[in-house]
Amino acid sequence: LETSSGASCEFAQLAGAVDADGLRTQIDELATFSDTPAPSVTRILYTENDISARTYIKDSMKSAGLTVREDAIGNIFGRWQGTEETSVVGTGSHVDAIPYAGKYDGVVGVLGAIEAIRALRKVGFTPRRSLEVIMFTSEEPTRFGFGCLGSRAMAGSRNIYEILEGAMDKDNISFTEAARTAGYLKEGEDLKSVAVTNETYSGFVELHIEQGPTLENEGKGIAIGIITAIAAPASLKVDFKGDGGHAGAVLMPFRNDAGLAAAELAVAVEQHVLASGSIETVGTTGVMQIHPGAVNSIPREAHLEIDVRDIDEDRRDMVVEKIHQSAKDISNRRNVELQSFDVVNQDPPAQSGATIVEAATSASAELGFKSKHMISRAYHDSLFMSRITPTGMIFIPCHKGYSHRPDEYSSMEDIVRGVQSGGDVRALEDVR
Amino acid sequence: LETSSGASCEFAQLAGAVDADGLRTQIDELATFSDTPAPSVTRILYTENDISARTYIKDSMKSAGLTVREDAIGNIFGRWQGTEETSVVGTGSHVDAIPYAGKYDGVVGVLGAIEAIRALRKVGFTPRRSLEVIMFTSEEPTRFGFGCLGSRAMAGSRNIYEILEGAMDKDNISFTEAARTAGYLKEGEDLKSVAVTNETYSGFVELHIEQGPTLENEGKGIAIGIITAIAAPASLKVDFKGDGGHAGAVLMPFRNDAGLAAAELAVAVEQHVLASGSIETVGTTGVMQIHPGAVNSIPREAHLEIDVRDIDEDRRDMVVEKIHQSAKDISNRRNVELQSFDVVNQDPPAQSGATIVEAATSASAELGFKSKHMISRAYHDSLFMSRITPTGMIFIPCHKGYSHRPDEYSSMEDIVRGVQSGGDVRALEDVR
Ligand SMILES: [Mn+2]
Ligand SMILES: [Mn+2]
Ligand SMILES: [Mn+2]
Ligand SMILES: [Mn+2]
DSSP states (O other): OOSTTOOGGGHHHHHHHOOHHHHHHHHHHHHTSOSSOTTOEEEOTTSHHHHHHHHHHHHHHHHTTOEEEEOTTOOEEEEEOOSSOSOEEEEEEEOOEEEEEOSOTTHHHHHHHHHHHHHHHHTTOOOSSOEEEEEESOOSOTTTSOOOHHHHHHTTOTTHHHHHHHOBOTTSOBHHHHHHHTTOSOTTOOGGGGOOOTTSEEEEEEEEEOSSSHHHHTGGGEEEEEEEEEOEEEEEEEEEEOOOOBTTTSOGGGOOOHHHHHHHHHHHHHHHHHTTSOTTOEEEEEEEEEESOOTTBOOOEEEEEEEEEESSHHHHHHHHHHHHHHHHHHHHHHTOEEEEEEEEEEOOOEEOOHHHHHHHHHHHHHTTOEEEEEEEOSOOTHHHHTTTSOEEEEEEOOGGGOOSSTTOOOOHHHHHHHHHHHHHHHHTTTOO | OOSTTOOGGGHHHHHHHOOHHHHHHHHHHHHTSOSSOTTOEEEOTTSHHHHHHHHHHHHHHHHTTOEEEEOTTOOEEEEEOOSSOSOEEEEEEEOOEEEEEOSOTTHHHHHHHHHHHHHHHHTTOOOSSOEEEEEESOOSOTTTSOOOHHHHHHTTOTTHHHHHHHOBOTTSOBHHHHHHHTTOSOTTOOGGGGOOOTTSEEEEEEEEEOSSSHHHHTGGGEEEEEEEEEOEEEEEEEEEEOOOOBTTTSOGGGOOOHHHHHHHHHHHHHHHHHTTSOTTOEEEEEEEEEESOOTTBOOOEEEEEEEEEESSHHHHHHHHHHHHHHHHHHHHHHTOEEEEEEEEEEOOOEEOOHHHHHHHHHHHHHHTOEEEEEEEOSOOTHHHHTTTSOEEEEEEOOGGGOOSSTTOOOOHHHHHHHHHHHHHHHHTTTOO
């Protein structure tokens, strides 16, 4: 690859240049920045461990010869300057982790991209377009209740700046205060400065573990999933309020138990999802908190967070509407106040850029890997990048489809195959 | 009341001697020792605020001229020595408070008893039998999952010592370590030393807010409830475990959602209780925790704590058995592991001592208060004291029956009436 023409004869060279041991070491080292003990990883936006992980990523980018820059929300950019001043090829993912998650989700797409750059350097590739590795801020929704903060802000997603300015975490720390603590959003800085134009990137690709069992179930044949669309996620926050009281003293007819309202709604979420008629509809009550939470106290307040996804936006929105109706019915029947039913986000699904899908498909074929076109039901920063540039994703198998768990696992062989495929997509920068 | 004969002609004297303002001040001061902001009160066993409250109680006892003593578990005894060496008349309650509770539950029975002693002194009463005010350790189950630790240990309740030695709180702090931190259960001290014999007390009476609306609903006529029996409580801890996973990536048929198992069981608890056929059966799922608790993560673990009470032990045990059966059915149907189903306690109901009921009834009548014989569905230290001595309880009205809530409220008029009635029961020590 002495030119930027991406000639197929040099694919084997790139394959040999990826340092699997070095990448494994970095994945393991990054996993040590965690609020919970190994093997679990918990890394929440703007906390001490998140800041340490950011420093680690910036150091890794610098050691790969990239020029590092951060924006006001904390997206980190490592750029390999191309020979021509033109739009940039982007790649990357996130390194934040929900409570008790694993070490591969997101991380593979950031450290893998940096390693791909190292490999491209080793084989003597000189980029014409600049290549940029992006570590997005808070892909996970843990701290402020909705995810992809960094990529949403880059894409200038409607209302995102106003929402962030008003956002509070569970300890009543505002988004602005949290960002400042971590060294971002400094006095005089404006969140709107994070937005980029549709001309900034010529394309974006994200390498990610599948987080489902499809590729693994294909057997040894298929190593690479090429994403043609990302399912449409919606997330809801629901609060019920009753009167509470002593678990011994208040007779059943006089109760309005917020915990039971929550329990019924969680069961109703599953029923409405199953009634959609499509295997592609999924719904989850991932958060269910009751207050005061004592064995001898009738629950007075309940807070639920619900996630509904589908590749079909209308079908998903119908499920959301049914959940809302159930919440109202339960509230009436149980005389429990439905204090709030907030649709936190309800994003449309994304189609991958055709050029990226084609490039990834042919790169995998050149490398001798079998690939499969598939849909991502998980949420990714690519969903928002697709609004401003042709975007695609490369999936690699993950053990039993386990993700968001401490035993999340992808083999180094699969990770390296993914890095090679991704690296080649970027090398094919002239294709577009 | 110059002698200990409790002649009815001096009741009016005692009534005038109760210092309502002083008692109100003490109730308000004690409420400031709280882990949560006013008006809520949270005071958990052996924490800093619990220790501060204990110091406050000991100081109050001393200022009332009582001789203060503590046992190995932290029960506090304030004794007014009688003229004869004989068994002791006990009275008291607790001052610990569940999260976000109010300031009257338990407190009225401790500070009220000390005020009754002050009043008895003022009117020149000289006790023949010693009078002892008891502040029991951890009536509430918050920290170690079951309540009435102090009274259970005094009554030598089966297995209590072994259970406490093995008990751990949610932060994995052992009971022994927690007790030592608070200055109890010192090196060489044995929990068994807390037990008292059946000869120690000649009787026990506990003044308490009703925690239900019955007395208030009677209108202005009835000021005093006299408890003839305490309902039988059982408490359960249940743990479900599934596989968890990513809320977007795992399709519905491949899930085993521990949170939905928990939600279904909470709903089943209510169904089984309602099916008991008696208004006296109550059941509450007061704790429902799911792990990891993120909106985009399928719940992998769920922990429930369930309280079931009835005045009929067999009927209550039948409900517990049905809940166990539902837990097994849900586990099988959802392929979610039922990791544990523990019956933490399942105590028999208690009958009040006939002599105490009679004394309280006539004392109320002498004071000009109308009283009502009733049953306590709430759990009290009296349940365990009744195993070692004739025991009774005096209830006073509480606003709307609210308890275990920040807006728990009893008027000073009702509290003073309760203190007078209780004081007179103790003055009637010769009746037995
Ligand atoms: Mn994730
Ligand atoms: Mn991810
Ligand atoms: Mn209580
Ligand atoms: Mn109480």
